[in-house]
Amino acid sequence: MTLYVAAYDTESPRCLDAVRKIVAVHEHHQMPATFFLVARAVAAAREEYVALLRDHPLFEIACHSYTHMVLRDTPEFGKAGPLDQFPHEIVESKQYLEDTFGRQVIGFRPPVSAADGLRTAPEALRLIDEAGYEYVSSLAWGPQWSLPALLVRPFTYAEQGYPRLWELPPCGWHENLLKGNNRCGPVRILLFPPAMPETIPNDYVKTPEEEFAYNNKPFIDKALADDMPQVSLIWHPWSLNLFDPEMRMLHMTFAYVRERQMPAGTFADLWRGVAHQ
Numbered sequence: 001m002t003l004y005v006a007a008y009d010t011e012s013p014r015c016l017d018a019v020r021k022i023v024a025v026h027e028h029h030q031m032p033a034t035f036f037l038v039a040r041a042v043a044a045a046r047e048e049y050v051a052l053l054r055d056h057p058l059f060e061i062a063c064h065s066y067t068h069m070v071l072r073d074t075p076e077f078g079k080a081g082p083l084d085q086f087p088h089e090i091v092e093s094k095q096y097l098e099d100t101f102g103r104q105v106i107g108f109r110p111p112v113s114a115a116d117g118l119r120t121a122p123e124a125l126r127l128i129d130e131a132g133y134e135y136v137s138s139l140a141w142g143p144q145w146s147l148p149a150l151l152v153r154p155f156t157y158a159e160q161g162y163p164r165l166w167e168l169p170p171c172g173w174h175e176n177l178l179k180g181n182n183r184c185g186p187v188r189i190l191l192f193p194p195a196m197p198e199t200i201p202n203d204y205v206k207t208p209e210e211e212f213a214y215n216n217k218p219f220i221d222k223a224l225a226d227d228m229p230q231v232s233l234i235w236h237p238w239s240l241n242l243f244d245p246e247m248r249m250l251h252m253t254f255a256y257v258r259e260r261q262m263p264a265g266t267f268a269d270l271w272r273g274v275a276h277q
Contacts, residue, residue, distance in 0.1 A: 002223045003270055004262045005232035006033040006254075007137070007170065009109065011068050016045050018237035023052050025247050026059070029254040034267040036064035036109040036137070039093040042100060054101045060266035062107035063133075066093035071110045072121045075145050076189075083123055090127040106134040107168075107267050113140035117167045119160060129162045135271045139169035140234055146191035148173045148199050151219065151228050154274045168270055170232040172219045173199070175211065176239035180204040196222065208249035216253045224260060230270050 006026070010019060019035070026033055035053060042049045053059050065071070066089045069081035081089070090108065097105050108128055110118065117139035118125050128136060140149050152169040156162070176182050177189065178201075194200050198218050205211045216233060223231035233253075240247065257264060 001263055002228050003230050003273065004220070004257045004264045005230055005267055005270055006031055006264070007036060007232050007235065007267060008033065009036050009064055009234070009236050010041060011038045011064055011111070011236065012041055012238055013044055014238035014241075015041060015236075016048060018241035019049070019052060021241065021245070021247050022237060022250065023056075023059075025250045025254070029251075029258070030058070031254045031257070032058045032060070032264055032266050032269070034060040034062050034107065036062045036107070037097060038064045038068050039066045039096040040068075042097065046100060050100060060107070060268045061097055061101045061103060061105055062109065062137075062267060063090075063093050063097055063105050064109050065089040065111050066096070068111045070112050071124045072114055072118075074112055074114070077112045086123055086127055090124065091131045094131050094133070106132075106271065107137060108133045108135075109137045109140075113138045115139070115141040115143065115145045117169070118157070122160065125157060125160055125162055125165070129165055133165070134275070135166040135168050135267065137168045137170055137232075137267060139167055140174070142191055142195070144191065145189065147177065147189040148196065148215065148219075149234065150195055151223055151226065151231065154229060154270070164275075166271055166275055168230065168232075168267055168274075170234050171223075172215050172233045174234045174236075175215065176236050178205055178211065178215060179239065179243050181239045181242055208244045208252065211243075211249050212252045212256075216249070217256060220256065220260065220262075224262070229274060232267070
C-alpha cells in the first residue's frame, strides 16, 4: 500500500506564520508530517518552533541544513558552497535540531536537492553517513533537472559505499515554481515529451484548486496505480501561505488521501518500512 507523506521544507523566517496554520490543519485532519527544518530559521524563533513542534505526536523533525547553503552545483540555482562549510550545514545542523527538540533527527533533505539525488556528491554523502542520518530525501527533480519530479522508488547508496543510507524521493512540482512565487521569471524545467502531460498547466497555477488538479491528485493517483511505496509532494510553508493563506489546498489534499483510504505517515515511518522489510 502506498504511504502518503506530507512534508515541508521550512527554510526561512517567512515560514513561521505558515507553520502555525499548517500545524492547525494537520491537527484537524490528524495527518502526520515531516518538517525539514533549516537550523538558522529555527534559531531565529526557537521558542515558537519548540512550542509548535516539540513532542508533537503527529510530526517528525528532520534537517534541511543550517543556512540553506547549496551542497552541489546546480544548473539553475547556483554552485555549491565551500566544502569547509559542509560540516556546519550537515552535522552541526543535526546537533542543533536534536538539542532544540529533544529527539533524534534521522532524515536530511539538502537545499534545492538534485536530479540524481546525492549520487555525485561524495563529501555530502560521507558527512551524512558519519553524522548518523538514516535517510536522505534529495532526488527532487526529473531527468535533466526537469520538473515535475517523477515517482521514484526508495533506494540505498550502496553503489557509493553507503549501503545502510536510504534515499526516499519526493515527487511532483516544487510548488513555489509551479506558482511563480520565487519571482525569478521563466525557468527552463519542462521535459519534452513530458512523462505526465496531465501535470503541465499552460501557465502558473492561479488557485488552490488548480494546484490540486495539476500536481497533487495526479501524483497520488499514479502512485496508487503503480503500487509505489510512497508519494510525497514538495511543499514550502512560506510559499503555501503566500498563495493560499487559508490552506485550502492542504484541506483538499488530506481529504482526498482519506477518500482514497491511504495510510499516512512521516518519512521516518517510510524509512522503517523499507529498511526493515
